[in-house]
Amino acid sequence: MTSKAIVLLTFMFGLMSFTDIKDIRLPYPAHFPHPTFDFQKTPLDSTKILLGRILFYDPILSKDNSISCASCHSPYNAFAHTDHDLSHGIFDAIGTRNAPALFNLAWQKEFMWDGAINHIDMQALAPISHPGEMGSSINEVVSTLNESNAYKDLFQKAFGEKTITGAKVLKALTQFQLTLVSANAKYDKVKIGEDSFTLQENNGYLLFKKNCNTCHQEPLFSNYQFANNGLPVDTTLNDFGRWRVTGQSKDSLHFKIPSLRNLSYSYPYMHDGRFKTLREVLNHYTEQKIPLTSNEKADIISFLLTLNDADFVFDKNNKYYKIKE
């Protein structure tokens, strides 16, 4: 082989490894279904993921620079807002719904408790513009970011253009959020043969499959449909869920079925955070004619705790990252 050819080959391998670093494949285990997000059309890109992560933790998205996405979606709470029944916003505003945990978003088609948002790109517009959340607008966000040289550099690296647009802000946030994959709980380890359930967990698993799996379908623990689970309307909120979106009364009190992963990190439960404990949740379902004895409830809870994914919650790749000015 001539030295020229060696130089050329080294150069080509150099190019290839560079591409490898930028393009990332979403990691998920074999027992997971294929994601619904179209990665062929919009591949993951490490520079966009990093930019999205920085934006996610930056209160610059809110009107008074006080609230970031992470204010209500904290990594240590599986990106939910533990111990708060309703979401918070600027000027100590209180919202009308519980901030949902964020993970496995690449398998979801509709967003928010009522499915009002049809694509993950467009989701961030809602909290950014809501007067009781960030109280800003995508226009304000874009013009503030365009004043920051540090952000301009990050957008240049991620998108090859210094000019920041609404679409780029949204797409960067999407990229980071798509990487929030929770797939390493004890349950997952059992599935791939690296661990085994205790007797009680296994009994809980059998009871779960019999009573809960239709809506909270494994391995994502939701079919991501909408349902009325029998909760009476909270008359201080009068939130009828999906009815407002479809305008059809059959959707009254229908809310998105949440995943049951990471429950220990993401209490309280339900769209309005009305239940603080899993015992209260199971008591609600026995009132809804799902027959479970007290021991069976304990077994189900012990199974549900195998869905806690500490690796995800404490993943250093997901935590706070600040822009370097």
Added chain:
Amino acid sequence: MNPYLSAFLMKTAIFHLFILFTSVTLDAQKALSISLVPTIGNASIVLDSTYQSGDISLSISNLKFYISELALFNNDTFVASVGKKHHLFDVGLPISGLLSQEMTETGPFNNIRFNIGIDSLTHSAGAFEGDLDPIHGMYWSWQSGYIHFKLEGTSPACPTRQNKFQIHVGGYQAPNNTIRTITLPVVASSTLNIEIVLDKIIQRMFGRQLFQMMSPGPTAVTMADLFPQIFQIRK
């Protein structure tokens, strides 16, 4: 020759001659420019001036709409697309009222077609740059969807706060889809002026006392049903 057949052939020939003469042929100039001219009471609109529509006096502070998939047709045969797929018209941005297209080897055409609004596929495909970027105030944040048509202003006859009216027409899912296709017959010219006669919208607004429309639904659908009636080719 069979007299019926010859009469038929004659009719066909006359029909084809008719089509030939009424079709615009662009082979010579190879460029088409289209201007969009919104009017009230026959007067072109400038922001924040006062206009008279019948006995209603009003001023316009905002008029934007999406015009998409604009194309030339010869009868029902597609001839050529004009401009980009989705175009945002903004009365405050005069350049957005001009569309031009270089034409190569374009055959004759006798009608122009376009949509007011954004198709449902684009609606559910995430964020886009340019005219579809949500920074233009043409995207609902609380529930996904482009606003297809936006008209805002004031009128002393409006019984609302600060006499304001805000008409945002959107909705892309059945039965509340508000995208509408417009077909306009075209006479020979390389410049087309499309007039948007807003009087019908204004009469409807005051007739039904609809001064605030900001979500998809049956009322938005009835407003969108007016779209095909408000566009016309200006002679």
